[in-house]
Amino acid sequence: MAGSSSTVPEVLIETPRSSVLSLDFERLKKTISEYLRPEDVGRVEAAYHFAAQAHSGQFRISGEPYITHPVAVTELVAGWRLDAQALTAALLHDVMEDTTVAKQEIADRFGKVTAELVDGLSKLDKIEFRSQEEAQAENFRKMLLAMASDLRVILIKLADRLHNMRTLDYVRPSKQRRIASETLEIYAPIANRLGLNALYRELQELSFMHKYPMRYRVLAKAIRAARGNRREVVSKVLAAIEERLPQWGIAAEIQGREKHLYGIYRKMLEKRLSFSQVLDIYGFRVIVTDTATCYLALGALHGLYKPVPGKFKDYIAIPKGNGYQSLHTTLIGPFGTPVEVQIRTHEMHHIAETGVASHWLYKEDEKTLSELQHKTTSWLQSLLELQNASGDSAEFLEHVKIDLFPGEVYVFSPKGKIFSMPRGSTSVDFAYAVHTDVGNRCVACRINAELMPLRTELRNGDQVEIITAAHASPNPAWLSYVRTGKARAQIRHFLKNVQQEESSALGERLLNQALRPHGLTLGQISIFAWDRFLRDRGVRNRKEIFTDIGLGKRLPVIVARRLAEAQDMETGRPDVVKPKPAGAILIRGSEGIAVQLAKCCQPIPGDPIIGIIRKGQGLEVHVHDCPTIQRLRGERGRWVDVEWEHTDGRHFDVSIRVLTHDARGVLAKVANAIAENNANIQHVRMDSEQVPYSSLQFTLQVTDRIHLARLLKGIRRIPEVVRIMRTRGDGTVS
Structure with missing residues (x-):
């Protein structure tokens, strides 16, 4: 079967049973004659003869002529009383995949709209994919986007899948289970999302029967x-x-x-x-x-x-x-x-x-759309938004799967508008359901007039008000608790764009540093040298190179060497160039996603530091004696000299452990000493040591190493304190 494509494409050679074939079409013709004009019936009949000729000599695994499948699919579509274009596309839905018929020939014979419908139903067989999963995801993406522009695509596709599920007995068991799983995950939920209850239930039953016989x-x-x-x-x-x-x-x-x-x-x-x-x-x-x-x-x-x-x-x-x-x-x-x-x-x-x-969604004027049609139109529009926000077809399919499960929580906006959300949705999901900009700018929420954390799960009947700020942006932590595909896709999209911008800026700094030993700076590299370098590597522009360097996908020392060679070819510079010190990358600690302070050793200004370019993550900054970097010494070309840049007002996380006598009020005394030294307490944990001692574990925010030293000195003055030490992020003593 081609349109649903993963189901029965095998061909068997057997004598055609033309009597069964003609009876099938006669029954279909009688059905469509009840609601189509005679000229439209004639058009459908012409499509039948064209498809029968195209599929001539092809047979299903059951032994039936292949044309019985398109006819059966068209009968199901006719049961919904779809128009002649949809019926014609249903009859022709496999000819582009399984025969030599091209899209242009269909357009010439049956019109451009019908050709577009058939194209939306066809697999991407001509493209090579790295894996079966990637191919499947891209096929679904193509189908769902075609559906977003014309709903008839998915109606024909669902009829196609239903007939294949009804005839799945002839397929080998392993393939039955795979197709049944695919139907349960994608096609049955789509049928449910479109309100096709009878079809939804039958697809579920048939899938259950073949997946778990x-x-x-x-x-x-x-x-x-x-x-x-x-x-x-x-x-x-x-x-x-x-x-x-x-x-x-x-x-x-x-x-x-x-x-x-x-x-x-x-x-x-x-x-x-x-x-x-x-x-x-x-x-x-x-x-x-x-x-x-x-x-x-x-x-x-x-x-x-x-x-x-x-x-x-x-x-x-x-x-x-x-x-x-x-x-x-x-x-x-x-x-x-x-x-x-x-x-x-x-x-x-x-x-x-x-x-x-039951609605002519693709024909009706917008003024006459029913509430159901408005909801369907809104959902189809959301597919286009997901596509724009998703990085690839697999990510797009993941987001669609999330949204295919029916919403079970109904919440209200402050103005009384009802929003249907999947169970487990949070205030962030609600914010993105209102509008993408509201989601990107949300900072807090009120649920039933009370300030609540953004991660709070919504319940039926909740009234939700989102508080926004002009300069706010999505937090990567939101991805751990958002439920809807739209929220997840938009957060990822925003973070990816931010990471690319930051990585590009970092890559430019790293490349400039790597060029200095060659006696060059980025400003001295000519357009000729850049063009030659980009052309040889099939890259479109410099920004792509900078971004790859910032993300660790290219080593700056290698790019610098190649650019220097290209520059030498143009200028004819002597081979021996007096190198300049490379210089260090200055770290402010507020660069964002592209530059990260390692959580394992928690460096703060004043600590001796070193940077390593981690593939896909950017520049990671560690203290010199961090055990993690000892294990990575062999990664040549990825180490970067970094230094702290003087900054005012920036706070950094640091962990300390305070061993005290087990006395009443000691925690309050230590906390007071921390506050007096202008440090913030992010987290505190108290563990019982061997009597009579207690261990206090703090995560604090300080400005630099001098601030930390002053803080530790203040804590040591407390009589109950026995010992105090700085610890690493993993709890070990630094």
């Missing part, structure tokens, strides 16, 4: 046995509902439903339950005429059976992110059995089953 069979057998045991309960509940609703003047369609196997399996897994402990296997759906009757029916059922506290959800007042609306309640039925009931209108039921496919 033994578990599926055991659970299916248990369900069949449970039907007999619980038939009496179901019959009683159904009869009671059918009797109660008319008494309240409610005309309703009542459906009994059995929970899907995958839903039961996931509940057992998440809540660590055995099958016998999962009681709410059966549920009921009450479909009424209007919204007001939904709430009336809810009152009638709550009067019939007692509701379970905390198990009521109103998705009518606050719809899910995919537009789903219903009232959900769980009742205690006969024999104490919990019974789940969903109450909705006929229109809500239609949207719940067919979702955005």
Whole structure:
């Protein structure tokens, strides 16, 4: 199969069964004739003949002519009553991959729009990738971005995947499991995000069956046995509902439903339950005429059976992110059995089953867009934002996967606007959901009018106010607790840009230092020498070289040597040039991401220091006797002479250990001495030593080594202090 591509591309040689083939298309033609104009039906028929000719001689693993697959996909698409362009693209969705037909030929025969749809459904087979994972990620990226510009791409793709899942029995078991996992991770969540509930459930069931065949069979057998045991309960509940609703003047369609196997399996897994402990296997759906009757029916059922506290959800007042609306309640039925009931209108039921496919999203004028369409449009737009913020296809796919899981927490802005967020979201996620600029500038938050940490997880009903500052910027620590793909992508995007700018500036300083032994400075390197150097290495500009040096991807001494050689070729300088001292890179301690003070030894101004260029991380500054640099002595060309630059007001972290007599109030005395010497306490820990001693571990902020010496002298004056020492970041004595 090509469009979903990872599924059944193998070809078998067998005699075509043309009678089956013609019956398939005749059935499709009858379906589309009910809602398409005759000329559009003719266009679809022409596409069928073109596809049949293109796939002539190709067969599926099942032995059927390959054209049966595009026809089956088109039948599914026709069930959503999509237009002739979409049906034509569905019939042709594999011809660009599996045959010699080119995109231009499709455009000439069936129009540019159809050709774009087919192209969006086609794999990137012509490009070489480093790994299967990279190829898969790039294919998904292409498909999702095509979907963002035309929703019909993903509707056809989902129909394609569904038919392949229905015919997955013919594929070898290892491939079945891989495709099933891919479907559970990507395609089923996309179907759910678009509100295609029936498709979502079927994809889950088929994936479960092929990924865990033994578990599926055991659970299916248990369900069949449970039907007999619980038939009496179901019959009683159904009869009671059918009797109660008319008494309240409610005309309703009542459906009994059995929970899907995958839903039961996931509940057992998440809540660590055995099958016998999962009681709410059966549920009921009450479909009424209007919204007001939904709430009336809810009152009638709550009067019939007692509701379970905390198990009521109103998705009518606050719809899910995919537009789903219903009232959900769980009742205690006969024999104490919990019974789940969903109450909705006929229109809500239609949207719940067919979702955005029931709307002509790509045709409607913006003024007539429904709330569901607005939400879908917003989500598709967010895909484009994720693409712009993501560095590569794998990162993009990671962010999309995060956002595909439905939001379960509903929070409010100060103006009362509702935001649907994934469970576990924080105030930072909310800030980015409001706007990227709000996220990038947030410094604090108020939740329900109280100042709270930015990492606080949001709960249903929280009112969140974000406090911003003009010069604030994202903190790398946010990545450890943000939940949404948008927040994660935008933070990474910002930090990456900042790192590139800082790395470029650092690389320029390092290269200038490395050129001095050659008797040169950057200002003396001619345009000719630069052009020759860049051309030989296939690099676009100098900034790229500077950034690579700053990130440790290129060694400045080697770049300097090559630039000096290129300069000599132009100027004809003598080979022997009086070298100049290289000079040291000045460290202020506030350079940002590109220059980092090592956490293992915590250097502060006044300490003798040395720098090493770490690949992908920039310049790391250590004290001279740090054990870490002893292990790295062999990395020639990566060591850099560095010195402290005089700065005022900058504070640096340093760790000390104070051994004291175990006396009352000693911690307060030490803390007071620290405060009197104008130092900040970042962290403190107290450990019990052998009686009668205690050990106080402090992380302090000081300006330099002189400040630290003055501070230690002040602490030594305390009578209870036995010993005081500076420690490294790892706790060892320095």
